[in-house]
Amino acid sequence: MAARHEEIAEELRQAIDRGEYPVGGPLPTETELSARYAVSRGTVRQAVAALTAEGRIGSRQGARRVVLGNRRSQSFAELRSFAQWAAAMGRTATGRVLEQHRRPATAEDAEKLQIKRGDEVLQVLRVRGLDGDPVLLERNVYAAWMADSVERLPAECVSVVQALYEDIGMVFAYGEHVIDAVAAGAEDARLLGIRRGSPLLRIRRVTTTPAGRPIEWSDDRYVSGTVSFTVANSIGSNPLARQAGQA
Amino acid sequence: MAARHEEIAEELRQAIDRGEYPVGGPLPTETELSARYAVSRGTVRQAVAALTAEGRIGSRQGARRVVLGNRRSQSFAELRSFAQWAAAMGRTATGRVLEQHRRPATAEDAEKLQIKRGDEVLQVLRVRGLDGDPVLLERNVYAAWMADSVERLPAECVSVVQALYEDIGMVFAYGEHVIDAVAAGAEDARLLGIRRGSPLLRIRRVTTTPAGRPIEWSDDRYVSGTVSFTVANSIGSNPLARQAGQA
DNA sequence: CAGAATCACTTGTCCGAACAAGTCGATGAC
DNA sequence: GTCATCGACTTGTTCGGACAAGTGATTCTG
Numbered sequence: 374m375a376a377r378h379e380e381i382a383e384e385l386r387q388a389i390d391r392g393e394y395p396v397g398g399p400l401p402t403e404t405e406l407s408a409r410y411a412v413s414r415g416t417v418r419q420a421v422a423a424l425t426a427e428g429r430i431g432s433r434q435g436a437r438r439v440v441l442g443n444r445r446s447q448s449f450a451e452l453r454s455f456a457q458w459a460a461a462m463g464r465t466a467t468g469r470v471l472e473q474h475r476r477p478a479t480a481e482d483a484e485k486l487q488i489k490r491g492d493e494v495l496q497v498l499r500v501r502g503l504d505g506d507p508v509l510l511e512r513n514v515y516a517a518w519m520a521d522s523v524e525r526l527p528a529e530c531v532s533v534v535q536a537l538y539e540d541i542g543m544v545f546a547y548g549e550h551v552i553d554a555v556a557a558g559a560e561d562a563r564l565l566g567i568r569r570g571s572p573l574l575r576i577r578r579v580t581t582t583p584a585g586r587p588i589e590w591s592d593d594r595y596v597s598g599t600v601s602f603t604v605a606n607s608i609g610s611n612p613l614a615r616q617a618g619q620a
Numbered sequence: 621m622a623a624r625h626e627e628i629a630e631e632l633r634q635a636i637d638r639g640e641y642p643v644g645g646p647l648p649t650e651t652e653l654s655a656r657y658a659v660s661r662g663t664v665r666q667a668v669a670a671l672t673a674e675g676r677i678g679s680r681q682g683a684r685r686v687v688l689g690n691r692r693s694q695s696f697a698e699l700r701s702f703a704q705w706a707a708a709m710g711r712t713a714t715g716r717v718l719e720q721h722r723r724p725a726t727a728e729d730a731e732k733l734q735i736k737r738g739d740e741v742l743q744v745l746r747v748r749g750l751d752g753d754p755v756l757l758e759r760n761v762y763a764a765w766m767a768d769s770v771e772r773l774p775a776e777c778v779s780v781v782q783a784l785y786e787d788i789g790m791v792f793a794y795g796e797h798v799i800d801a802v803a804a805g806a807e808d809a810r811l812l813g814i815r816r817g818s819p820l821l822r823i824r825r826v827t828t829t830p831a832g833r834p835i836e837w838s839d840d841r842y843v844s845g846t847v848s849f850t851v852a853n854s855i856g857s858n859p860l861a862r863q864a865g866q867a
Numbered sequence: 868c869a870g871a872a873t874c875a876c877t878t879g880t881c882c883g884a885a886c887a888a889g890t891c892g893a894t895g896a897c
Numbered sequence: 898g899t900c901a902t903c904g905a906c907t908t909g910t911t912c913g914g915a916c917a918a919g920t921g922a923t924t925c926t927g
Contacts, residue, residue: 402877419911435877440832551849552849553847556844601800604860649906681909683907
């Protein structure tokens with residue numbers, strides 16, 4: 374947390390959570406904040422831009438900024454890692470590898486991982502649980518250059534993300550998520566202990582390194598009622614997009 | 621389109637879509653871009669910051685920016701409005717009001733719309749279709765100060781958002797979306813023409829004016845397979861958050 | 868009294884500069 | 898040949914200034 378504008382953003386977040394700036398009320402002006410923190414106006418603007426992107430405050434030219442809400446957004450690590458997310462909530466996560474094998478890349482693998490068709494990939498099927506109950510079925514496909522490190526992990530590994538970071542310093546930096554709902558198939562139902570046809574929340578995701586190199590893509594299916602996802606957007610910044618039909 | 625940094629951002633987006641900067645490849649340096657467009661480095665940084673927030677490019681200190689993908693994200697207007705989104709895809713949207721009545725606000729209404737319990741609200745039930753097939757069941761609750769304008773709309777109104785903008789200049793500026801999957805209830809199934817228990821993608825959202833005043837909240841249920849949502853995030857900016865289910 | 872004009876204030880845009888921090892290829896030592 | 902060092906290059910941070918554009922309350926006008 375070196376950068377001054379990040380410190381200021383964090384102080385503002387906490388001030389909002391404390392109720393110092395009530396929801397629906399105005400934030401101090403940029404001039405006042407720059408005086409209070411002894412920084413230039415540009416630095417203050419970087420700080421409030423972060424809160425705007427998170428959907429915590431609204432902003433219009435000419436009028437004071439408005440506090441929209443105080444929900445806490447999670448770090449990328451917490452979103453990416455089921456185990457870290459569960460730990461942050463005070464719940465215990467479990468994980469078990471059911472299946473793991475290498476195979477040549479299909480056309481879909483090749484496109485998503487930016488590799489050639491037929492290159493070797495590592496496919497893994499995991500079940501994840503929360504406080505004992507199975508909640509999530511995870512189908513991952515890793516690029517070949519990651520396969521060795523993933524295979525070395527124990528079958529009961531709770532946090533894959535953390536293990537990979539500690540072993541080889543691998544950082545997951547970017548992600549694209551496609552969200553929809555599907556009915557549980559026969560295999561889904563058996564492995565999650567639910568009825569066939571039950572609704573599942575499906576998140577398909579591609580993750581890349583800081584250099585933009587794809588690491589893995591995955592198909593996560595959450596049991597209905599166990600997990601929901603939140604996203605904030607605005608007329609200015611719009612991370613959420615709707616897409617039609619099958620893809 | 622006035623702001624220079626927005627123009628540059630749009631030109632970069634188109635250049636990426638044209639394949640001028642291939643996926644996985646580097647973007648020109650800030651210095652080169654500022655020379656090419658005859659603007660200062662700060663203006664270029666504003667432009668590339670927008671693309672970074674959209675997840676199209678990645679950025680690390682010291683290294684050149686990397687093109688992560690060329691997916692096109694819809695504008696906020698298209699996301700807010702089912703009809704505009706459908707039109708942008710070359711499909712025809714339909715809409716029909718099934719039920720509409722005023723009632724006192726419940727505790728849930730009061731919290732989400734920042735009004736007092738018992739204040740009047742307007743509840744509306746709509747079915748939306750794509751190319752003739754029913755796709756979406758929409759349950760909206762509008763704050764009292766919006767009720768008159770909404771009631772004046774025709775029952776078959778295709779685009780509520782656009783109609784409200786043209787009538788009274790109302791703009792939907794901010795939104796918070798909670799996404800999960802649910803099974804279709806008896807009413808859902810009957811109105812959407814699907815089997816009971818079929819998976820539905822549920823989006824609950826609250827929208828507000830540019831001034832941060834809540835306009836409405838709604839519960840949208842999409843038929844499985846018709847629509848999906850995409851969100852990009854990164855270690856730096858993360859609009860997406862996971863929450864434990866609370867029913 | 869209602870509506871229009873005014874004006875202080877606030878945010879948005881853009882500039883130019885300087886330094887810090889990190890990356891990556893080239894060079895040189897072992 | 899391998900590895901560490903170096904240095905050019907690139908992005909990140911911060912400053913200070915200037916003007917444009919929009920808001921909202923006050924004042925003025927009919």
